[in-house]
Amino acid sequence: MTMAESAASRAEVLRTRDLVGWAVADPAGATVGTVSDLLIGRDGRVRFLAVKRGLLGSTVLIPVEELDWGEQSMRLNRWLDADVRRLPPYDGDRPLDGEVVAEMERAHPRFYGPPLPFDALENQGTPQIVPLREARGFRLPKDAPNLRGWTVFGEDNERVGVVEDMLVDPHLMKVMYLDVDVADDLFRLRDDRHVVVPMEFVELRERGEDAWVHVLTAREIAALPAYTGGALDPLIEKRVIQAFSRESSSPALPPEHQASLRPRESRVDLPPPPLPERHADESYPDERYPDEPPPLPRRSDADY
Structure with a gap:
């Protein structure tokens, strides 16, 4: 020293x-x-x-x-x-004016926002929403489109960015959110900004490989809290749901317009159904497999 x-x-x-x-x-x-x-x-x-x-x-x-x-x-x-x-x-050449500080607080509420209540300080329980590539045993239908790289538009028909990935709930076996890589001209911080958009507010148009987000404009989508990868932070999910709920008079798009990417079910991925109790003679059809013929009756020693 x-x-x-x-x-x-x-x-x-x-x-x-x-x-x-x-x-x-x-x-x-x-x-x-x-x-x-x-x-x-x-x-x-x-x-x-x-x-x-x-x-x-x-x-x-x-x-x-x-x-x-x-x-x-x-x-x-x-x-x-x-x-x-x-x-x-942090870019030391750019002044931290009021707009930049406000964006820091809005985009990263867990780090720069106002003090959080005690129950929001830590992620509670096992992560539920994870990127598709991290969801073990999760499979999309064979005919489901690969949304990576699709262009995302807001309610105002302005471009938001491109789809980077899909976030899924492995327990519900359902795609829950799109991970959107936001265009750089829609925010001020110099980060690789990503946001998540609920699938129930997304309309897919396969011909142009476009994803149209209803309720929020492009800049409103870009103003959502930042998604920084991995399991979705429950605080970020809550803020996203609140943003769509505030601007929507209805909870989601009509079912006929909602993006549907439900995965196929698999006996490997899903827990097996409980075994039914057998009757004494075991002569009734198996309820788990109704298309199969009933089991043959037992033979007694006199039949041999």
Whole structure:
């Protein structure tokens, strides 16, 4: 430790340059990056720390409330390294004006939004909605179209982006959402913005390989909370459902216009039906397989 570093570690009031280079770790002790800058609001309060993730990694903003200060190091009090990876990159050349801050809070409510109630701080239970590629045993019908790459349009006929993937509920064996890669000109943050759209509000047009979203315009869809991959965060799902419900006088499209991508059932993927109880003579048809003939009657010893 140099003399300057020793003096900084004993100082009660630190300068910005004293903090640059401090390591930031998560609660498990994994290093997530180093401090590269401090961002101060017009009220004079430190709002964010800019944290550089590795030599070639991006810079992200971490709210100062999420950090515990130590001796020339900081520790996140809740977020893990995997959570920090979900943060949008920070561009130091662009000012954090009110619109950008509002978009951060809207797109990433778990990280930048107002304080959440206790029951929303953590994901509860086993993940239910997952990308199709991660759903074990899930199969689409053979004649179902592959929606990846289809163009997505909003209620105003403006282009939103393209379909990246489908999100499914393996327990219900149903496609629940489209993962939409949003066009860059519809938002201000410099991230690879994805949002999810409920299938019941989507109309598929196979001839043009288009997916038309009802109720919300293109910019309203782009303003939905960001989907950052993996199992769908219940908080994000709740905000998406609220957005469509607020703008819709009816819960969904009429059934004849809804996109239908129900998968085929499989005995391997679904739990087998319970075995029926047999009668003493076992001479009635098997109810599980009504097309099969009834079993042959038992033979007695006298028949041989």
